[in-house]
Amino acid sequence: MPPSSSPRTLFDKVWDAHMVVPETADAPGVLYVDLHLVHEVTSPQAFSEIESRGLKVRRPDRTFATLDHSTPTDSARSYVTAEAKAQVATLERNCARHGITLAGWDSGDRGVVHVMAPELGLTQPGTVVVCGDSHTATHGAFGALAFGIGTSEVGHVLATQCLLQRKPKRMRVTVDGRLQRGVSAKDLTLAAIAAIGFGGGSGYVIEYAGEAIRALDMEGRMTLCNMSIEAGARAGMIAPDQKTVAYLRGRRHAPHGQAFERAAERWLSFVTDEDATFDKELRLDASTITPMATFGTTPDAAIAIGANTPAPRSDSERKALAYMHFAANEPTTHEPVHVVFVGSCTNGRLSDLRAAADILRGRKVAESVRMLVVPGSEAVKRDAEAEGLHRVFEAAGAEWRQPGCSMCIAMNGDVVPPGKLAVSTSNRNFEGRQGKGARTILASPATAAASAIAGVLTDPRVFTQELEDA
Amino acid sequence: MPERFTQLTSRTFVLPQESIDTDQIIPARFLTTTTRAGLGARAFYDWRYDASGAPIADQPLNTLDTAEHRILVAGDNFACGSSREHAPWALTDYGFRAVISTSIADIFSSNALKNGLLPITVDPETHARLLADPGGRVGIDLERQELTIGNAPPISFAVEPFARRCLIEGVDPLGWLTDRMPQIEAFERGHAL
Structure with missing residues (x-):
C-alpha cells in the first residue's frame, strides 16, 4: 500500500x-x-x-x-x-x-x-x-x-x-x-x-x-x-x-x-x-x-512546588537528593536560593521575560540572591527594552545581560558557584551543569522571579493572589 | 573515517550509577576546543579532580590501567543529555572501546558508532552479572554479535546492520552518502520547501 x-x-x-x-x-x-x-x-x-x-x-x-x-x-x-x-x-x-x-x-x-x-x-x-x-x-x-x-x-x-x-x-x-x-x-x-x-x-x-x-x-x-x-x-x-x-x-x-x-x-x-x-x-x-520544580539531578525529577519529595527508589536517586541537599518526604521550599537565571532556548523569549517582569515589578530581588536575565536573542532584547522590561529587572536588582546560552550550559563564564543553589528557567539540572558543584532547580520564569524575591523556591501565585482567588 | 571494530577481549570497568549524563562524561566548559584530540584527559573531569584541580586519590578513573580495561559497564540510561560528540571522543581517547548498559541514549549511540566505540545494550540479568564483577573478563565479537562473560556461554546482542558494516568493513558513512549524490540531486529538483 x-x-x-x-x-x-x-x-x-x-x-x-x-x-x-x-x-x-x-x-x-x-x-x-x-x-x-x-x-x-x-x-x-x-x-x-x-x-x-x-x-x-x-x-x-x-x-x-x-x-x-x-x-x-x-x-x-x-x-x-x-x-x-x-x-x-x-x-x-x-x-x-x-x-x-x-x-x-x-x-x-x-x-x-x-x-x-x-x-x-x-x-x-x-x-x-x-x-x-x-x-x-x-x-x-x-x-x-x-x-x-x-x-x-x-x-x-x-x-x-x-x-x-x-x-x-x-x-x-x-x-x-x-x-x-x-x-x-x-x-x-x-x-x-x-x-x-x-x-x-x-x-x-x-x-x-x-x-x-x-x-x-x-x-x-x-x-x-x-x-x-x-x-x-x-x-x-x-x-x-x-x-x-x-x-x-x-x-x-x-x-x-x-x-x-x-x-x-x-x-x-x-x-x-x-x-x-x-x-x-x-x-x-x-x-x-x-507550578512545578525539579528536586533531583534529572529533569524528570519534578514535583509541584510545596509538595514533599518522594522517597528515593535507588542509590542514584538517594545520591541526587543528597547532592541537592534535600531530604526525602519534605518540601524543597526552605533551602536558601543563591542564584536565579532567566533565559535559555527553553525560556528566553519575550513572553518568558514578561512573565518574570510581571512578578518583579515594584519588588526587589532578595539581597542574598544574584539574578541574571539573559534575553534569548538581540530581537528579544530589543522588544523587551521597547516595553521597558529591562528597567523592571534592573530596578528589582537583577542583571540585564547580552543574548546567549549563558548559565544554561555555563561554558562562557556565567556559572553558579560550587555548592550554591540556583532556580533556573533552563532545561538541565544535571550535577555540575551550571558550574562544578552547582545545584540546579528547573522551573518557570514566574517561579524563578518569585524565588528571587523570596530567597527560597516559591510558587509565583503567592505574588499574583491567584492562590487566594482559586 | 571510523575506527574499525571486529573483536575485543578486555576487562570491564564498572560505573553503576544510573543516568550518567553527557555533562558528567565531558563537562561543558571543555567544549570550547576546535579539534577532536586530547579529550580523554577531561573525561569525567569533575569526578576525577577536586576544586583546586588536583586529582582525587581514591578515584579509580585516575589510576585505571586503560590498556587492560577497555569496556565500560554503566548504569541504566547511559549518556543521556546532549548531542555533543565530545562524549565519545573523550571516552575513546581515555581508552574505552565499548560501553555496556541496559539502555544508552539515542544520539550518543549514533555518535559512538561513528567513532569506533561500540554501544551494547543488554537485559537486566546480564547487566546485574556485569555490575557484580568489576574487572571481569568480557569478550565482544561484533561479527557474530556475541558477548562472552567469563567462561559462560555467549549472549547475542543487537547492533544496527549498517553501523556494524561500517565498523567491520570500514565503510565510510559520509562516502556512502556522497555516492548517492545523483539521487539527492533528483530529489531536490522535485522537493517543495
Missing part, C-alpha cells in the same frame, strides 16, 4: 516527504534536510572533516549560523578563555569561507540558535530541521521534524544536505483540559517529562496533542517541544494551526504575498490523520497541574 493512502501521523507525513532513499534492512534511509542550523561549539571539527576531503558546503543557502554558546554576556564581551574566543573566530572564518550567513557579533539577528531561527521565519511547518544541539526539538513547535545531531552528522549535512537515519517510533502525548491561571507552559513541560520518565521517550518522536496544547501560544509550544530530549525523545512535534500561520506571517524568511497563502494551505495539511496509530500513547490532564 503506498504510504499516502494509509492513515499517517504528522511525523510520518514529514518523514515521507523527505525520504531520498528509503531505508532497508541493510541500510538506513537517506533523509533530506531543509534547514541546517550551525553554532560555534559542535561545528569546527565538521568543517575540518569536509575540508580534509576536499568537499564543499553543498547548500549554504539552507545553512544558517549563529554565535551563542561560548559568547560572553557582559557588555565588554570578555571571553572566559582564549580558546572560547578562538572557537568563535573559527566559526566566523568557516562561514566566510563557505558562504554561510552568520548572525555574528554585530548582527541584530544574533541569538540562541533555537530562539533566532523561529524569529527569522526560518523554521517552517512540514520541514526537516537539524542542528548539532539536542534542543533542536524546539522547532517541532511549528510541525517541523527537528532533532539534534552529532558533529560527524553536521559534516554529513554540510557536505550532502542529507542524513542517514532509521525511522524512530511514534509516541503521542495528549494533554486534555486547560492549564489553570498562573500555570505556565514550563510547568506543563516538567509535568509531562515527569510522566514520560527520563528515558521514557528514547527511540520515539513525540507528538503533543489535545486541548491544552492547542491553547498554548507559539512560545509556550516551543518551551514544551524544546525539552522533549529530557524525556529521551529525539524530537517533539505539534501540528501547525492558525496560531502557527499567524506567527510566521511577515517574518523575513517566510514566504510573502500569494506564496505565503499557498504555503499556509500546505502547512495546515501536516496533521495526524484521524485513524493513524502510535506505538505508545500517554494522556495527561492539564487542569491538575500546578
Whole structure:
C-alpha cells in the first residue's frame, strides 16, 4: 500500500516527504534536510572533516549560523578563555569561507540558535530541521521534524544536505483540559517529562496533542517541544494551526504575498490523520497541574512546588537528593536560593521575560540572591527594552545581560558557584551543569522571579493572589 | 573515517550509577576546543579532580590501567543529555572501546558508532552479572554479535546492520552518502520547501 493512502501521523507525513532513499534492512534511509542550523561549539571539527576531503558546503543557502554558546554576556564581551574566543573566530572564518550567513557579533539577528531561527521565519511547518544541539526539538513547535545531531552528522549535512537515519517510533502525548491561571507552559513541560520518565521517550518522536496544547501560544509550544530530549525523545512535534500561520506571517524568511497563502494551505495539511496509530500513547490532564520544580539531578525529577519529595527508589536517586541537599518526604521550599537565571532556548523569549517582569515589578530581588536575565536573542532584547522590561529587572536588582546560552550550559563564564543553589528557567539540572558543584532547580520564569524575591523556591501565585482567588 | 571494530577481549570497568549524563562524561566548559584530540584527559573531569584541580586519590578513573580495561559497564540510561560528540571522543581517547548498559541514549549511540566505540545494550540479568564483577573478563565479537562473560556461554546482542558494516568493513558513512549524490540531486529538483 503506498504510504499516502494509509492513515499517517504528522511525523510520518514529514518523514515521507523527505525520504531520498528509503531505508532497508541493510541500510538506513537517506533523509533530506531543509534547514541546517550551525553554532560555534559542535561545528569546527565538521568543517575540518569536509575540508580534509576536499568537499564543499553543498547548500549554504539552507545553512544558517549563529554565535551563542561560548559568547560572553557582559557588555565588554570578555571571553572566559582564549580558546572560547578562538572557537568563535573559527566559526566566523568557516562561514566566510563557505558562504554561510552568520548572525555574528554585530548582527541584530544574533541569538540562541533555537530562539533566532523561529524569529527569522526560518523554521517552517512540514520541514526537516537539524542542528548539532539536542534542543533542536524546539522547532517541532511549528510541525517541523527537528532533532539534534552529532558533529560527524553536521559534516554529513554540510557536505550532502542529507542524513542517514532509521525511522524512530511514534509516541503521542495528549494533554486534555486547560492549564489553570498562573500555570505556565514550563510547568506543563516538567509535568509531562515527569510522566514520560527520563528515558521514557528514547527511540520515539513525540507528538503533543489535545486541548491544552492547542491553547498554548507559539512560545509556550516551543518551551514544551524544546525539552522533549529530557524525556529521551529525539524530537517533539505539534501540528501547525492558525496560531502557527499567524506567527510566521511577515517574518523575513517566510514566504510573502500569494506564496505565503499557498504555503499556509500546505502547512495546515501536516496533521495526524484521524485513524493513524502510535506505538505508545500517554494522556495527561492539564487542569491538575500546578507550578512545578525539579528536586533531583534529572529533569524528570519534578514535583509541584510545596509538595514533599518522594522517597528515593535507588542509590542514584538517594545520591541526587543528597547532592541537592534535600531530604526525602519534605518540601524543597526552605533551602536558601543563591542564584536565579532567566533565559535559555527553553525560556528566553519575550513572553518568558514578561512573565518574570510581571512578578518583579515594584519588588526587589532578595539581597542574598544574584539574578541574571539573559534575553534569548538581540530581537528579544530589543522588544523587551521597547516595553521597558529591562528597567523592571534592573530596578528589582537583577542583571540585564547580552543574548546567549549563558548559565544554561555555563561554558562562557556565567556559572553558579560550587555548592550554591540556583532556580533556573533552563532545561538541565544535571550535577555540575551550571558550574562544578552547582545545584540546579528547573522551573518557570514566574517561579524563578518569585524565588528571587523570596530567597527560597516559591510558587509565583503567592505574588499574583491567584492562590487566594482559586 | 571510523575506527574499525571486529573483536575485543578486555576487562570491564564498572560505573553503576544510573543516568550518567553527557555533562558528567565531558563537562561543558571543555567544549570550547576546535579539534577532536586530547579529550580523554577531561573525561569525567569533575569526578576525577577536586576544586583546586588536583586529582582525587581514591578515584579509580585516575589510576585505571586503560590498556587492560577497555569496556565500560554503566548504569541504566547511559549518556543521556546532549548531542555533543565530545562524549565519545573523550571516552575513546581515555581508552574505552565499548560501553555496556541496559539502555544508552539515542544520539550518543549514533555518535559512538561513528567513532569506533561500540554501544551494547543488554537485559537486566546480564547487566546485574556485569555490575557484580568489576574487572571481569568480557569478550565482544561484533561479527557474530556475541558477548562472552567469563567462561559462560555467549549472549547475542543487537547492533544496527549498517553501523556494524561500517565498523567491520570500514565503510565510510559520509562516502556512502556522497555516492548517492545523483539521487539527492533528483530529489531536490522535485522537493517543495
